[in-house]
Amino acid sequence: xxxSELAExxxxxxxxxxxxxxxxxxxxxxATSATRxxxxxxxxxxxxxxxxxxxxxxxxxxxxKQILALIDDPDPDPVVVLGRAIGALPPYVQGDxxxxxxxxxxxxxxxxxxxxxxxxxxxxxxxIRALExxxxxxxxxxxxxxxxxxxxxxxxxxxxxxxxxxxxxxxYSVLGTALYEPLMLALRRLAxxxxxxxxxxxxxx
Amino acid sequence: xxxSELAExxxxxxxxxxxxxxxxxxxxxxATSATRxxxxxxxxxxxxxxxxxxxxxxxxxxxxKQILALIDDPDPDPVVVLGRAIGALPPYVQGDxxxxxxxxxxxxxxxxxxxxxxxxxxxxxxxIRALExxxxxxxxxxxxxxxxxxxxxxxxxxxxxxxxxxxxxxxYSVLGTALYEPLMLALRRLAxxxxxxxxxxxxxx
Numbered sequence: 001x002x003x004s005e006l007a008e009x010x011x012x013x014x015x016x017x018x019x020x021x022x023x024x025x026x027x028x029x030x031a032t033s034a035t036r037x038x039x040x041x042x043x044x045x046x047x048x049x050x051x052x053x054x055x056x057x058x059x060x061x062x063x064x065k066q067i068l069a070l071i072d073d074p075d076p077d078p079v080v081v082l083g084r085a086i087g088a089l090p091p092y093v094q095g096d097x098x099x100x101x102x103x104x105x106x107x108x109x110x111x112x113x114x115x116x117x118x119x120x121x122x123x124x125x126x127x128i129r130a131l132e133x134x135x136x137x138x139x140x141x142x143x144x145x146x147x148x149x150x151x152x153x154x155x156x157x158x159x160x161x162x163x164x165x166x167x168x169x170x171x172y173s174v175l176g177t178a179l180y181e182p183l184m185l186a187l188r189r190l191a192x193x194x195x196x197x198x199x200x201x202x203x204x205x
Numbered sequence: 206x207x208x209s210e211l212a213e214x215x216x217x218x219x220x221x222x223x224x225x226x227x228x229x230x231x232x233x234x235x236a237t238s239a240t241r242x243x244x245x246x247x248x249x250x251x252x253x254x255x256x257x258x259x260x261x262x263x264x265x266x267x268x269x270k271q272i273l274a275l276i277d278d279p280d281p282d283p284v285v286v287l288g289r290a291i292g293a294l295p296p297y298v299q300g301d302x303x304x305x306x307x308x309x310x311x312x313x314x315x316x317x318x319x320x321x322x323x324x325x326x327x328x329x330x331x332x333i334r335a336l337e338x339x340x341x342x343x344x345x346x347x348x349x350x351x352x353x354x355x356x357x358x359x360x361x362x363x364x365x366x367x368x369x370x371x372x373x374x375x376x377y378s379v380l381g382t383a384l385y386e387p388l389m390l391a392l393r394r395l396a397x398x399x400x401x402x403x404x405x406x407x408x409x410x
Contacts, residue, residue: 130262136380
């Protein structure tokens with residue numbers, strides 16, 4: 001297909017596609033004349049992936065590039081790849097700290113592995129600190145409740161990995177981490193709205 | 206306390222505190238002379254709340270202001286307030302659409318309330334579209350799995366509302382939506398790292 005059709009089918013402008021090409025995120029089409037290039041389904045899939053990360057997930061361009069690089073040039077160790085993928089997603093952790101007392105206490109009480117090199121450890125530390133600062137409960141029972149729900153989700157998410165090739169597993173881990181999060185949050189918010197709308201008198205709007 | 210102590214105890218700079226005052230997010234301290242003002246624990250709590258939203262949750266200033274306004278000047282209808290709070294959190298939905306076919310099908314199959322005025326509906330639509338574009342499964346079984354986990358979480362989260370005053374309920378809904386999300390995501394990511402590190406040969410790093 002021509003670049004105009006790629007634009008139409010992906011819902012992006014030609015200028016945006018040319019920008020992605022210049023930035024090295026999207027491969028140039030195969031030249032069919034001095035001014036024309038031909039694009040295929042691989043290009044469309046790539047554009048849709050970039051758009052999912054940039055437009056829907058709202059990631060800044062530098063982070064989209066990091067995630068694409070993880071997929072294009074995969075490290076053979078899925079734990080390393082997952083750590084890097086998590087590092088490319090918000091919340092972006094500030095500072096160079098060596099100790100995470102809140103996260104360490106939480107993780108140990110939950111029976112999970114405490115490794116300060118895990119990218120999610122400072123994220124957990126900051127999340128608990130923010131709850132404390134807002135006077136919201138982050139005690140052992142509350143942590144346990146959220147952790148139980150997330151472990152249930154994670155076990156189901158990890159299961160398909162055993163039947164995947166390394167390449168598929170990398171892509172699934174990286175994109176799954178980035179793109180199931182918005183789904184989960186949207187469903188939680190919907191559940192709140194459903195429960196509140198259900199349990200309260202008709203709205204006054 | 207003096208503003209210097211407020212800065213020290215909150216971990217922010219005096220310049221940042223003065224900026225929050227100028228922006229109307231933080232009340233000026235009580236003047237004790239022409240050049241001095243006295244700050245109290247209420248100020249510290251407010252500063253920590255702003256920092257939790259801006260620094261930890263990473264919200265842009267305009268969104269932090271929106272959330273503070275929901276708490277400072279609450280609408281009497283919690284459903285309305287919750288909708289506005291959700292609208293102040295990412296992902297920020299683009300465009301003015303009237304139909305959300307993926308979200309509608311998903312919500313109906315899950316037995317939740319479909320109301321296109323719910324802010325989470327376009328967020329769900331976009332989340333499902335992003336998964337499709339990345340070739341990740343967003344079929345009924347997968348949706349059901351995430352929805353079950355989120356409904357379990359949401360029911361526990363909604364429960365304390367019945368014992369709160371309206372003001373407390375508003376603050377809890379708004380801040381709970383904003384600040385339990387990073388906790389949940391950090392725990393999911395930790396569960397992944399824990400499960401992967403556990404089930405795979407020693408890392409090569």
